Amino acid sequence: MRKFETLTSWAATLPQPNIDTDQIIPARHLKTVKRDGLGRFAFEAARYDKKGESNPDFIFNQSPFDKAEILIAGANFGCGSSREHAVWALADLGIRAIISEQFADIFASNAPKNGMLLITLGRDEIAELMQHAKSKRVRINLPSQIVEIEDMQVKIPFEMDPFDKKCLLEGLDQIALTLRQNAEISTYEARWEKKTPWLFHD
Amino acid sequence: MADPQAKTLFDRIWENHVVGQRDAVTSLIYIDLHLIHELSSPQAFESLALNNRKVRRPDATLAVPDHNVPTTDRDKPVKDPESALQIRLLEENTKAHKIEFFSMHDIRQGIVHIISPEQGLTQPGMSIVCGDSHTSTHGALGAWAFGIGTSEVEHVLATQTLVLRKPANMRITVKGELLNGITSKDLALHIIGVIGAKGATGHVIEYAGPVIEALSVEARMTLCNMTIEAGGRSGLVAPDDKTIRYLKGRPRAPKDGDWDKAVAFWATLKTDAGARFDKEVVVDAKKIEPQVTWGTSPEDVISISGRVPDPTHFENPERREAAKKALQYMGLKPGTLMRDILVDRVFIGSCTNSRIEDLRSAAKVIKGRRVADNIIEALVVPGSGLVKAQAEKEGLDKIFKEAGFEWREPGCSMCLGLNPDKVGPGERCASTSNRNFPGRQGPGARTHLLSPAMAAVAAIVGKLADVREYE
Ligand code: SF4
Numbered sequence: 001m002r003k004f005e006t007l008t009s010w011a012a013t014l015p016q017p018n019i020d021t022d023q024i025i026p027a028r029h030l031k032t033v034k035r036d037g038l039g040r041f042a043f044e045a046a047r048y049d050k051k052g053e054s055n056p057d058f059i060f061n062q063s064p065f066d067k068a069e070i071l072i073a074g075a076n077f078g079c080g081s082s083r084e085h086a087v088w089a090l091a092d093l094g095i096r097a098i099i100s101e102q103f104a105d106i107f108a109s110n111a112p113k114n115g116m117l118l119i120t121l122g123r124d125e126i127a128e129l130m131q132h133a134k135s136k137r138v139r140i141n142l143p144s145q146i147v148e149i150e151d152m153q154v155k156i157p158f159e160m161d162p163f164d165k166k167c168l169l170e171g172l173d174q175i176a177l178t179l180r181q182n183a184e185i186s187t188y189e190a191r192w193e194k195k196t197p198w199l200f201h202d
Numbered sequence: 203m204a205d206p207q208a209k210t211l212f213d214r215i216w217e218n219h220v221v222g223q224r225d226a227v228t229s230l231i232y233i234d235l236h237l238i239h240e241l242s243s244p245q246a247f248e249s250l251a252l253n254n255r256k257v258r259r260p261d262a263t264l265a266v267p268d269h270n271v272p273t274t275d276r277d278k279p280v281k282d283p284e285s286a287l288q289i290r291l292l293e294e295n296t297k298a299h300k301i302e303f304f305s306m307h308d309i310r311q312g313i314v315h316i317i318s319p320e321q322g323l324t325q326p327g328m329s330i331v332c333g334d335s336h337t338s339t340h341g342a343l344g345a346w347a348f349g350i351g352t353s354e355v356e357h358v359l360a361t362q363t364l365v366l367r368k369p370a371n372m373r374i375t376v377k378g379e380l381l382n383g384i385t386s387k388d389l390a391l392h393i394i395g396v397i398g399a400k401g402a403t404g405h406v407i408e409y410a411g412p413v414i415e416a417l418s419v420e421a422r423m424t425l426c427n428m429t430i431e432a433g434g435r436s437g438l439v440a441p442d443d444k445t446i447r448y449l450k451g452r453p454r455a456p457k458d459g460d461w462d463k464a465v466a467f468w469a470t471l472k473t474d475a476g477a478r479f480d481k482e483v484v485v486d487a488k489k490i491e492p493q494v495t496w497g498t499s500p501e502d503v504i505s506i507s508g509r510v511p512d513p514t515h516f517e518n519p520e521r522r523e524a525a526k527k528a529l530q531y532m533g534l535k536p537g538t539l540m541r542d543i544l545v546d547r548v549f550i551g552s553c554t555n556s557r558i559e560d561l562r563s564a565a566k567v568i569k570g571r572r573v574a575d576n577i578i579e580a581l582v583v584p585g586s587g588l589v590k591a592q593a594e595k596e597g598l599d600k601i602f603k604e605a606g607f608e609w610r611e612p613g614c615s616m617c618l619g620l621n622p623d624k625v626g627p628g629e630r631c632a633s634t635s636n637r638n639f640p641g642r643q644g645p646g647a648r649t650h651l652l653s654p655a656m657a658a659v660a661a662i663v664g665k666l667a668d669v670r671e672y673e
Contacts, residue, residue, distance in 0.1 A: 016527070017520045018399055018499050022639040027618045031270060031284035033244035033291055035352075045641055074520060076400040079433065080639060082335040083242065084351035105369075105403055105435045106335055110351035161367065163228045174353075175255070178361045181222065181230060185258075185363060188221040188232055195218075198456035198464050199234050199328065201261045 002115040003171035007096055007140045008150065011070035011133040012059045019073055020080035021107065025089040027081075038085055039092030060093070070138050072099045072130050078107025087114045097140050099147065101126055112164040113174060117142060119158045128154065142169060205476035210371045211440050212406045214471060215346040219329045221363055231366045234328040235262055235345075236358050237314045238301070240288040241269040241620075242333030246356035247295040257299040258362040264323065265296040266304040268313045270620040273583055273610035276306060285621065299359075312586025312612040315339040315553040319423065320588055322452025326441035326468040331358055336553050336636065338429040341438035342422035343445050344471050346406065348435040369435065370480040372405035373473075376413035378488040383670040385563065386421035387555060387634070387653035389413070389485075390428035391493035395503040397483060402434030405481060408473060409439050413487045419448040420559045427554045428636055431500040440472045492669055494540055495638045495651040497528035502638070504540060506656070506668045512536035531640050532648050533628065540666050543650070546629040548573075548580040548661040549643070550607075552617035555634035555654045556585030558592050564658040565598040567672055573606035574664030580607045581623060583615040607661070619644040632660035 029041045046058050054061045060068070071090070077100040078086060087110045090098070097117040111118050117140065121129070129138065129149065137150040142165065147156045167174060178185075193200045209217075221230040236259075243265075250257070257263065270285040280286040289306070296303040304311045310321065315336055318324045326344035331337060333355040340347035354364055374393060380386075394401070407429050414422065422439045429437030439445075446465055449455045456464040491505035502525070504511065513525035513536065529536065534543070550556070550564050561584065573580045582602045584590035590612055593599055599609045616623040617635040619642070625631040627646030634657050635642075638649035652660070655669045662672065 015520070016524055018501075018524065020499075020637075020639045022637070022642050026641050026645070027620055028645075030241050031282075031288060031620065033248070033288060035245050045645065076403065076433065079399060080335065080637060082333055082337075082349035082351055084245075084353060087351070102400055102403060104400070104433060106349050106351060110353060113351070113353035161227060162225055163365065174365060175253070175357050175360050178230065178357065178363060178365065179255075181361075181363075184222050184230070185232070185361065189362075192218075192232065196234075196327075196464070196467065198460040199262070199325075 001171045004168040009069035010064045011138040012065040012068035013130045014073045017074035021086040024086040038089035042089040042093040069096045075101040079104035082106045084110045208474035208477035210477045211473045235330040237332035238265045240267045240292040255360045260300045263301045269614045271613040309587035313553045316585030322455035335430045339427040341426040344441035370405045372481040373479040375411040385653040386424045388493040391503045394432045399501040400433040402432040407434045407437040420557045441468045510538040543666045545632045547631040549616040549633040551583030552635035554636045560654040564654040565601045567658040568605045571662045576664040580661045583610045
């Protein structure tokens with residue numbers, strides 16, 4: 001997994017709340033058996049018009065935000081289905097960090113497993129960031145857990161799950177980590193099987 | 203009074219599944235049952251193979267194709283090459299790892315959240331996951347069940363565990379009683395309207411109170427299913443006599459000596475008096491009328507007697523903007539009576555409402571009536587082959603077909619429009635499914651969520667209508 005330390009980039013803003021995973025990547029693109037190549041379908045309905053032409057009003061079609069690696073979004077971002085394709089599509093579009101007031105639970109657990117940093121901030125902080133993001137770049141420092149606006153004195157600290165932070169900083173593979181606990185899992189299984197033998201059938 | 207020793211039902215299930223503490227906030231959690239389907243698993247199996255990893259507990263895993271299977275011509279090959287490939291890969295991957303697979307030609311095939319309870323695999327006190335957000339459905343039997351992404355699917359396949367942070371506890375107590383014609387779908391939509399689409403984010407909801415106790419197990423499934431639409435990854439109901447009666451004799455329910463042991467264990471699964479919940483909501487069921495959505499989030503919901511709201515009346519500026527956009531997408535004007543809204547298609551199906559009780563309640567309304575002329579297509583898609591067979595035994599298929607409905611093979615179908623069952627651009631669908639997001643049932647599709655009986659009435663009238671006038 002790609003490591004995440006610091007990032008300075010233009011930040012695209014999508015202020016509306018409840019941007020669901022069907023909007024991020026429509027279901028018809030889930031019929032893939034691969035993880036890559038989904039970026040061109042990200043936000044498809046908003047990004048292209050009926051003829052398939054770019055919609056100039058959509059932020060990802062505007063320079064310099066077409067190269068944004070940061071997205072600042074309205075509350076409850078990523079609600080709806082569990083599809084990890086939403087994270088894959090955003091990552092393929094170039095997004096490496098998303099800032100929102102609140103993320104939907106499943107999206108929030110999918111993102112860090114793909115090296116994507118999610119930052120939760122308060123409503124006023126988001127409003128301030130959104131306003132400045134139009135003309136200034138945003139800087140994220142994961143080790144010190146700070147979001148900054150370029151050339152300004154604004155420094156916003158953020159909270160972070162320590163396990164997710166470690167995995168992002170070191171680019172760790174979570175499965176490899178858990179496999180190291182094999183013995184512990186076996187001990188648990190033996191204990192649990194004694195209590196609920198009907199859940200084990202081999 | 204909060205008692206620090208008192209535990210919630212969810213606290214108990216969580217504690218039972220802690221393999222070990224990872225750090226201050228995360229734990230390694232054991233998973234009892236892993237359900238997989240064709241859409242969210244191919245990348246997990248691919249990565250498993252790349253890393254040369256094995257499936258830890260094939261015996262705790264079941265696979266079924268449901269999301270993109272066609273609902274007609276099951277004897278012919280799947281036409282769409284991408285769907286065919288996903289279905290084939292699911293079969294090959296599960297075979298390679300010795301995981302049980304219900305093929306499209308097996309009568310037990312159906313929507314993953316329908317078939318697991320039906321087989322008796324879903325049981326109280328279990329931890330259950332599936333690469334699908336509506337895994338919350340299984341909570342109806344007192345299981346802690348939640349949807350996961352593909353990376354987590356792979357994690358569970360390889361380790362039978364997940365690294366999790368404990369969600370918070372929320373209780374929704376439903377008082378009073380449901381009035382005539384009101385179903386658990388109306389209750390679910392009403393609750394989402396009250397707490398909002400993110401009202402339960404980060405929480406496990408326990409549904410409690412006299413109304414929940416009075417619901418059938420199937421009706422509880424509808425309620426738990428919709429928990430994710432309020433942001434909650436899982437919803438659950440404490441097991442009771444109904445749960446035990448539901449499970450008894452099902453093919454995968456505990457057998458012989460295990461049955462009594464299991465029943466004794468299930469009896470311990472409840473919330474202590476005085477247990478603390480991080481959030482508590484009380485709902486009065488008597489106030490609930492038949493519900494229908496007007497917008498593009500399940501929280502955009504109103505009684506059938508209501509009118510399309512005026513976005514300028516919302517206090518929250520974000521909500522105002524969202525409502526304006528939603529009405530534009532839905533092609534609706536503020537102030538329009540909900541019952542004046544014409545419908546083009548009707549869909550009775552999905553993991554929310556495709557069980558036998560759902561089909562019975564729709565058939566009861568339809569019996570002896572005809573689908574209105576303006577309806578392009580009215581579909582009934584049973585949740586599983588076994589639901590379909592039961593319905594046919596009861597003659598429900600005839601009632602539907604005589605009224606002008608199509609009677610299809612089981613699968614997700616028009617809930618997400620991955621197979622040929624789609625709602626066309628600008629068309630309006632009265633749907634018993636769970637999401638009215640833009641484009642959910644097809645690009646440009648307009649969805650109104652409602653109960654099976656309400657969908658049946660919409661088919662007959664050709665407009666959204668009040669089921670209480672047609673019973
Ligand atoms: S019926 Fe719809 S919501 Fe349920 S599992 Fe299938 S696609 Fe998902």
